[in-house]
Amino acid sequence: MPGFKNNVSLKNYTTYKIGGHAKYFFVAKTENELIKALSVAKKLKLPVFILGGGSNILVSDKGFDGLAIKIDIVDIKFNGKKVFVGAGANLTKLAYLATDKGLSGIEWAAGVPGTVGGAIYGSAQAFGTRISDVVLSVEAVNTKTLKINNFTKKQCKFSLKDSVFKKENNWVIVSAVLEFNEKEPAEIKKQIKNNLEYRRAKHPIEFPSVGSTFINPENINKNFIEKYPELKDFIKNGAVPAGCLIAKCGLAGKKVGGAQISQKHANFIINTGNASAKDVLALIYLAQKEVKKKFNIELVPEVQLIGF
Numbered sequence: 001m002p003g004f005k006n007n008v009s010l011k012n013y014t015t016y017k018i019g020g021h022a023k024y025f026f027v028a029k030t031e032n033e034l035i036k037a038l039s040v041a042k043k044l045k046l047p048v049f050i051l052g053g054g055s056n057i058l059v060s061d062k063g064f065d066g067l068a069i070k071i072d073i074v075d076i077k078f079n080g081k082k083v084f085v086g087a088g089a090n091l092t093k094l095a096y097l098a099t100d101k102g103l104s105g106i107e108w109a110a111g112v113p114g115t116v117g118g119a120i121y122g123s124a125q126a127f128g129t130r131i132s133d134v135v136l137s138v139e140a141v142n143t144k145t146l147k148i149n150n151f152t153k154k155q156c157k158f159s160l161k162d163s164v165f166k167k168e169n170n171w172v173i174v175s176a177v178l179e180f181n182e183k184e185p186a187e188i189k190k191q192i193k194n195n196l197e198y199r200r201a202k203h204p205i206e207f208p209s210v211g212s213t214f215i216n217p218e219n220i221n222k223n224f225i226e227k228y229p230e231l232k233d234f235i236k237n238g239a240v241p242a243g244c245l246i247a248k249c250g251l252a253g254k255k256v257g258g259a260q261i262s263q264k265h266a267n268f269i270i271n272t273g274n275a276s277a278k279d280v281l282a283l284i285y286l287a288q289k290e291v292k293k294k295f296n297i298e299l300v301p302e303v304q305l306i307g308f
Helices: 031-044 091-100 116-121 164-168 185-202 222-227 229-234 242-248 277-295
Strands: 005-009 021-028 048-051 057-059 064-071 076-079 082-086 135-142 148-152 171-179 259-261 269-271 304-306
Touching (some): 031 064, 031 171, 057 277, 064 171, 076 091, 082 091, 082 116, 091 116, 091 185, 116 171, 222 229, 242 277
Antiparallel strands (some): 076 082, 259 269
């Protein structure tokens, strides 16, 4: 099929700047191109990996022995408070376009390198707001039947960093319809400015990473708070920041090879320049082990592991 490439390095397609080569690689710019690529993969019995902005994945040093499809469906069309947006559209670009139109609801995404499809897939959220707050419907193609289906917000089954697309893993998001709220552009710009300043101050954005490595544990019981009163101020709505738990285990600054648990924010594992996927994975396992031992809490990775 025209457009298919062989042996393409995935390193430069991820925000971690880590990873081996994909056996086959294809950039889908339209829904039809995506379906044709999936059809070829199905015919050849190739495993498929869907790539968005590469902001929440760790690709194995050995690469991916199958077809990596980069979603580059980037249409953004406004109609009043609603917007039709392709799955490959950049979140930051969407945030600023919405701001210019006096539309609020996506401010949290400014500065985030991911895509709309990736955000929906992983039920992204920040600063107390979620992508699910603005989703009206999602269009996705079934990798088994190659049929297109429209999902209502309810059918998306959004939960903490999860969705039906992530749970079932046989859907590829093509596009979505979002609905924002009207607000003065000056107010929206101020909120975006505050968010960006917070990220610069609190997150190690000067190093490649995937952002948060683990989901913040929820349903923290009273016994935990009584046992660790010093963490009370960190716990909001029954959840405790994973980075706080990791730091309390004395792991902030811990290095394995070129990977390091950030001293600025311990839920970030950063690439200090020459990290391998193996280095990052070792720190993921170490953080899980130590937090389990000290707090009896299972840390669930937010980052997706590809090719392991």
